[in-house]
Amino acid sequence: xxxxxxxxxxxxxxxxxxxxxxxxxxxxxxxxxxxxxxxxxxxxxxxxxxxxxxxxxxxxxxxxxxxxxxxxxxxxxxxxxxxxxxxxxxxxxxxxxxxxxxxxxxxxxxxxxxxxxxxxxxxxxxxxxxxxxxxxxxxxxxxxxxxxxxxxxxxxxxxxxxxxxxxxxxxxxxxxxxxxxxxxxxxxxxxxxxxxxxxxxxxxxxxxxxxxxxxxxxxxxxxxxxxxxxxxxxxxxxxxxxxxxxxxxxxxxxxxxxxxxxxxxxxxxxxxxxxxxxxxxxxxxxxxxxxxxxxxxxxxxxxxxxxxxxxxxxxxxxxxxxxxxxxxxxxxxxxxxxxxxxxxxxxxxxxxxxxx
Amino acid sequence: xxxxxxxxxxxxxxxxxxxxxxxxxxxxxxxxxxxxxxxxxxxxxxxxxxxxxxxxxxxxxxxxxxxxxxxxxxxxxxxxxxxxxxxxxxxxxxxxxxxxxxxxxxxxxxxxxxxxxxxxxxxxxxxxxxxxxxxxxxxxxxxxxxxxxxxxxxxxxxxxxxxxxxxxxxxxxxxxxxxxxxxxxxxxxxxxxxxxxxxxxxxxxxxxxxxxxxxxxxxxxxxxxxxxxxxxxxxxxxxxx
Amino acid sequence: xxxxxxxxxxxxxxxxxxxxxxxxxxxxxxxxxxxxxxxxxxxxxxxxxxxxxxxxxxxxxxxxxxxxxxxxxxxxxxxxxxxxxxxxxxxxxxxxxxxxxxxxxxxxxxxxxxxxxxxxxxxxxxxxxxxxxxxxxxxxxxxxxxxxxxxxxxxxxxxxxxxxxxxxxxxxxxxxxxxxxxxxxxxxxxxxxxxxxxxxxxxxxxxxxxxxxxxxxxxxxxxxxxxxxxxxxxxxxxxxxxxxxxxxxxxxxxxxxxxxxxxxxxxxxxxxxxxxxxxxxxxxxxxxxxxxxxx
Numbered sequence: 001x002x003x004x005x006x007x008x009x010x011x012x013x014x015x016x017x018x019x020x021x022x023x024x025x026x027x028x029x030x031x032x033x034x035x036x037x038x039x040x041x042x043x044x045x046x047x048x049x050x051x052x053x054x055x056x057x058x059x060x061x062x063x064x065x066x067x068x069x070x071x072x073x074x075x076x077x078x079x080x081x082x083x084x085x086x087x088x089x090x091x092x093x094x095x096x097x098x099x100x101x102x103x104x105x106x107x108x109x110x111x112x113x114x115x116x117x118x119x120x121x122x123x124x125x126x127x128x129x130x131x132x133x134x135x136x137x138x139x140x141x142x143x144x145x146x147x148x149x150x151x152x153x154x155x156x157x158x159x160x161x162x163x164x165x166x167x168x169x170x171x172x173x174x175x176x177x178x179x180x181x182x183x184x185x186x187x188x189x190x191x192x193x194x195x196x197x198x199x200x201x202x203x204x205x206x207x208x209x210x211x212x213x214x215x216x217x218x219x220x221x222x223x224x225x226x227x228x229x230x231x232x233x234x235x236x237x238x239x240x241x242x243x244x245x246x247x248x249x250x251x252x253x254x255x256x257x258x259x260x261x262x263x264x265x266x267x268x269x270x271x272x273x274x275x276x277x278x279x280x281x282x283x284x285x286x287x288x289x290x291x292x293x294x295x296x297x298x299x300x301x302x303x304x305x306x307x308x309x310x311x312x313x314x315x316x317x318x319x320x321x322x323x324x325x326x327x328x329x330x331x332x333x334x335x336x337x338x339x340x341x342x343x344x345x346x347x348x349x350x351x352x353x354x355x356x
Numbered sequence: 357x358x359x360x361x362x363x364x365x366x367x368x369x370x371x372x373x374x375x376x377x378x379x380x381x382x383x384x385x386x387x388x389x390x391x392x393x394x395x396x397x398x399x400x401x402x403x404x405x406x407x408x409x410x411x412x413x414x415x416x417x418x419x420x421x422x423x424x425x426x427x428x429x430x431x432x433x434x435x436x437x438x439x440x441x442x443x444x445x446x447x448x449x450x451x452x453x454x455x456x457x458x459x460x461x462x463x464x465x466x467x468x469x470x471x472x473x474x475x476x477x478x479x480x481x482x483x484x485x486x487x488x489x490x491x492x493x494x495x496x497x498x499x500x501x502x503x504x505x506x507x508x509x510x511x512x513x514x515x516x517x518x519x520x521x522x523x524x525x526x527x528x529x530x531x532x533x534x535x536x537x538x539x540x541x542x543x544x545x546x547x548x549x550x551x552x553x554x555x556x557x558x559x560x561x562x563x564x565x566x567x568x569x570x571x572x573x574x575x576x577x578x579x580x581x582x583x584x585x586x587x588x589x590x591x592x593x594x595x596x597x
Numbered sequence: 598x599x600x601x602x603x604x605x606x607x608x609x610x611x612x613x614x615x616x617x618x619x620x621x622x623x624x625x626x627x628x629x630x631x632x633x634x635x636x637x638x639x640x641x642x643x644x645x646x647x648x649x650x651x652x653x654x655x656x657x658x659x660x661x662x663x664x665x666x667x668x669x670x671x672x673x674x675x676x677x678x679x680x681x682x683x684x685x686x687x688x689x690x691x692x693x694x695x696x697x698x699x700x701x702x703x704x705x706x707x708x709x710x711x712x713x714x715x716x717x718x719x720x721x722x723x724x725x726x727x728x729x730x731x732x733x734x735x736x737x738x739x740x741x742x743x744x745x746x747x748x749x750x751x752x753x754x755x756x757x758x759x760x761x762x763x764x765x766x767x768x769x770x771x772x773x774x775x776x777x778x779x780x781x782x783x784x785x786x787x788x789x790x791x792x793x794x795x796x797x798x799x800x801x802x803x804x805x806x807x808x809x810x811x812x813x814x815x816x817x818x819x820x821x822x823x824x825x826x827x828x829x830x831x832x833x834x835x836x837x838x839x840x841x842x843x844x845x846x847x848x849x850x851x852x853x854x855x856x857x858x859x860x861x862x863x864x865x866x867x868x869x870x871x872x873x874x875x876x877x878x879x880x881x882x883x884x885x886x887x888x889x890x891x892x
Contacts, residue, residue: 061692063699115877122634123831125695127876129636130824134869137821141862253820254706257699264696300714308710315703322697323684410780436782448777450770461770464763465782509781 009190016186020178027174035170036242037282042177043238045278048263049188049271050231055260056268057192058224059204060116064128066256067135068229069236071108073246075101076237077152078145094157098180098237105233106226113225117218132256139248151247154240177238184231189271191227200224232259254311261318285310360424361385362517362549363409368418370408377416378404380573386517389547391539393564393581395557400570402553403445406521409551410442411435422517436465439516443523447506451495455486458494458505462512472512479508482538500531507538517549518542524556532556536563561585605728605735606857607850612741613810614829614849615748618842620803620822621829622752623796628835630772630792633682633694634827637701639819641677641797642804644705645670646814647713649805650720659723666801674797677701678790706816717813726809744806751802752842755795768792821865825852828872834881 027035051065079100083093112131116124139146146152159172191197199220202210211217240246262281267273288309292302363386371377378401386392394402407413409420411432420427425438435442450458459479463472480487483504489497497505503523510518520539524532540563542548554560561567564581577590584590620642627635635641645666653662681697724739737745759765770778771788779785807822808814829848833840848871855867 055692059692061695115873119876121692122628122695122835123876125636126634126824126827126831127872130827130869130872133820133824134865137865141866253817254703257703260696260699261703304711304714307715308707311703311710312707315700315705315707318700318703319681319684319697322693322700412776412780432779433782433784436780442780444777444780448774448780450774450777452773453766453770457766457770460763461766461778461781461783464767513781 009193012186012189016182020182023174023178023182027171030174032168032170035168035174037286039170039173039177039242040239041278041282042174042181043235043242044259044262044281045181045274046184046235046238047232047259048235048266048274048277048281049185050228050235051259052263052266052268052271052274052277053188053192053200053231054224054228055263056270056273057197057204058200058221060221060225061121061125061260062112062128062225062228063125063253063256063260064112064131064135065228065232065259066251066253067132068105068108068232069239069255069259070135070246070248070251072101072105072233072236072238073154073240073251074139074146074152075104075233076240077154077246080155081152094241098234098241101237102230102234105236106230108233109226109229110222112229113222116225117221128256129253132253136248136251136253147247149248151245151249154244154246156244157241173242177242180234180238184234185271188227188231192271196220196223258314261314265314265317265321284313288313362388362423363551364419364421365409366419368405368408368415368420370404370413370415370418372404372413378573379408379415381418382570382573382575384568384575384578386549386551387565388516388549389543390565391543391550391552391563392566392568393560394551394553394568394570395555395560396570398555399572401573402570403521404573405570406442406444406519406551406553409519410440412442436513436515439514440519441510441513441515441517442519443506443510443521445521445525447502447523449494449497449502449505449509452493454491454493455497455505456490459486459509459512462509466513471514475512475514479511482511483508499526500528503527503531503535507535511542515548517551520550520552522553522555524554524559532559536560539563601733601735602857606853608737608741609857610850610853611846612737612744612849613853614846615745616803616806616810616845617822617826617829617848618845619748619751619799619806620826621833621841621845622755622838623800623803624826624830625833625835625838625841626755626792626796626799628830630768630789630796631678631682631694633698634835635796636695636698636823637677637705638797638800639823640702640705640816641670641673642800643808643814643816643819644673644709645797645801646720646804646808646818647709650713650718650814659721663723663805666805667798670798670801671794674800675790675794677797678793682793709816713816715816717815720809720814722809740809747802747806751799752838755799756838758795764788764791821868824872825868828868828875831872831875 023038026038030038047065047069051062054060054062076097079097080093083096112128115127119127139151140148156169157172157176159167159169163172192200199210199215202213202215203217203220207217210220236251239250243250258281259277262277263273264277265280266275266277289306292305292309295302295305297305365385366383368379368382369377370379382401382405384392394405396402404413408415409427411427411430415428422435422438422440427435427438427440430438450461453461456476459476460472463475466472480490483501485501486504486508489501494502494505507520507523518539523535527535536559539550539552543550552560552564561581561584567579567581567584568575569577569584579590620638623638624635627633627638648669649662649666651662652665653659656662681701682694684693684697722740724743726738726740728735728738728741730736757765759769767778767783768788768791770781771783771785772792775785778788803822803826804819808818811818811822825848826845829844830841832844832847833842848868851871852864852867856864859867
């Protein structure tokens with residue numbers, strides 16, 4: 001998939017259309033609960049894709065993307081509130097809230113990015129860790145505004161009446177979420193292959209060389225952080241619309257670390273990794289639940305295992321990935337694809353005008 | 357010089373990573389209490405040879421024996437215990453530590469604490485400038501002082517073989533002459549063998565018993581240093597002066 | 598009244614700051630030895646406090662628990678270096694060591710959650726936490742004095758170890774110049790493991806001192822403390838033990854004044870703003886020695 005993505009813009013558009021078709025089919029096949037999960041994958045994908053661009057392509061580590069998602073979620077709640085709780089069914093309000101969330105994320109990203117542009121690895125990691133730890137606590141500090149631990153309610157986005165009165169709500173959620181996410185991913189892939197994308201990679205690989213070849217290193221880093229934060233906020237906004245709440249409990253430090261883990265395990269060096277990562281974020285807690293279901297724990301203990309097993313599994317996978325396959329799942333997948341392609345090419349006498 | 361050699365190198369192949377090896381089958385001996393100069397142009401493989409001998413890089417093939425010990429079995433940290441001291445290129449003075457700490461560091465591995473202290477005192481006698489600057493940090497020393505410190509630190513371990521990688525690099529001619537005189541004294545008084553990698557040929561050959569000429573990772577010629585020094589034909593052929 | 602309040606907040610801030618300084622010093626120890634910021638240090642310290650909790654519950658003695666925390670810190674630190682951090686050693690990438698440390702955070706917090714549950718456990722302090730008053734002035738509590746005394750003793754012990762003993766000399770040399778140290782017979786890998794053990798032991802002590810003053814024992818109890826201590830370490834340039842002590846005290850004072858004059862809820866936000874300010878003004882640290890030339 002990644003190899004296809006590397007080619008022309010037209011191919012990318014076609015691929016996105018194909019993905020949209022797959023989403024459409026899946027939304028018909030899956031049961032309501034799976035459809036809901038499928039929709040949340042789209043929300044997380046926005047965030048992991050943004051983080052992949054930042055960490056994988058630009059070499060900036062962010063432990064704060066959970067907090068940026070939270071900023072998007074709270075923006076949605078607050079903007080909705082400003083509209084006086086008019087029903088989201090009025091489609092334009094949804095668009096305005098999402099754009100507002102995006103704007104807030106972009107602004108937050110620009111601020112952190114400006115600081116980040118001057119910082120080296122561990123300092124940046126520490127700063128973003130601080131953001132991830134402290135931003136959720138602001139919900140209780142300013143509880144008149146943010147609603148404390150309870151968070152703020154978010155109104156559900158109802159399916160348009162044109163789809164019929166009995167249209168399954170979860171299917172509508174899938175459509176909605178992927179309608180936002182797929183174009184975002186398409187934009188990101190185009191960005192990655194643009195000049196800015198080349199600059200990002202050049203800055204990651206060698207800052208001095210990049211600046212010698214005329215790249216504005218600081219500007220590139222700030223822009224990347226801004227784009228990435230915007231994606232995260234958009235993901236958070238989607239998640240708030242899907243779950244109908246914006247609360248600090250949904251965006252703890254652990255989520256920030258999870259997001260980073262997800263893109264590392266998925267594979268840092270391509271957007272395909274972000275897809276794997278988002279999938280993992282949703283699937284792993286589910287999987288852990290089925291695993292704990294196999295054992296007969298007393299009720300209290302079962303809850304402890306269910307809550308913590310995914311976290312432990314994430315940590316273990318992460319360290320294992322760093323030890324054996326630093327390129328992550330997408331790297332492994334690419335290696336397999338490449339090996340297969342090589343074998344296929346080897347069978348043909350003339351490989352054609354392939355350029356590396 | 358019919359006694360068993362102190363160091364035996366046979367068919368040594370070594371390099372960095374997966375690149376083509378820098379050293380391509382090098383063999384030679386070092387006799388106890390002798391000075392051997394390894395000369396050759398920049399990039400001939402002198403430093404790589406030194407690093408392979410002290411264990412900083414793992415040889416790809418070949419034999420390394422030091423006084424009947426198979427060196428390949430001995431980890432870097434333990435080679436000093438067998439009497440092998442390596443003063444790396446640029447001297448390797450620990451800049452953040454004081455002169456005194458650098459010297460004591462040279463004897464920390466020794467069981468005989470009293471003799472280690474004695475050895476430090478001897479170094480201070482040998483190099484007076486160091487004695488005056490005991491509490492100064494390594495980065496405050498001049499180039500010549502650093503070199504004294506690195507050499508002195510190696511001597512605290514009372515080595516039987518000193519591996520010196522370009523000790524005269526960046527030093528004034530007078531300091532180079534002093535160093536060479538010191539090496540001669542060590543050989544004559546304490547029977548310390550020296551393997552001396554140098555680009556500065558005249559200095560090295562003036563003090564050495566044997567000369568080894570390296571080129572492109574291979575040993576191209578080995579002869580008594582006197583011959584290399586005195587025979588204009590050989591000099592012209594292998595050393596170009 | 599104004600003066601009394603100011604004195605109280607200052608002393609309280611200094612007491613808090615010493616604990617932050619100890620925790621930050623543990624970060625600096627590892628940074629100096631391995632050029633790694635140990636993002637798992639908070640989680641590791643919390644794990645040690647849980648060990649103390651169990652041992653105290655079993656034996657009834659706070660001091661047995663304290664000893665167990667320090668011992669488990671030493672073991673955990675050595676184990677982390679030996680089993681996990683070596684994985685990142687070959688790659689020489691900041692990213693990798695940070696990511697591995699975060700993996701550790703997840704594992705430790707999850708294991709603690711499974712073993713003890715995610716509830717808040719009460720942690721009794723060994724000394725009274727009500728402050729002694731002299732005349733109008735509210736001064737420090739016995740527990741505060743215990744905190745300051747313990748940290749001072751730990752710092753003095755470390756200073757002696759690093760400055761005056763052969764092992765300390767080996768550890769410093771191994772950190773500054775690993776290759777040369779190996780040539781001189783120093784087991785650099787062993788010294789690194791020892792450094793991790795000491796740092797984690799110090800982190801455990803700091804955890805024992807901090808947790809009773811925060812809400813209660815919880816797998817995430819040290820998250821915020823980590824950020825405050827990281828700020829302290831950055832003020833010291835990550836590299837300078839005296840600078841880090843000053844940084845810890847500065848952070849403690851700032852947070853004490855903010856929560857005393859502006860409201861306790863604001864102290865997390867103040868931590869973040871302080872970190873941001875320090876990083877923006879001087880990311881290389883406010884208090885650092887002149888850069889040493891490497892040979």
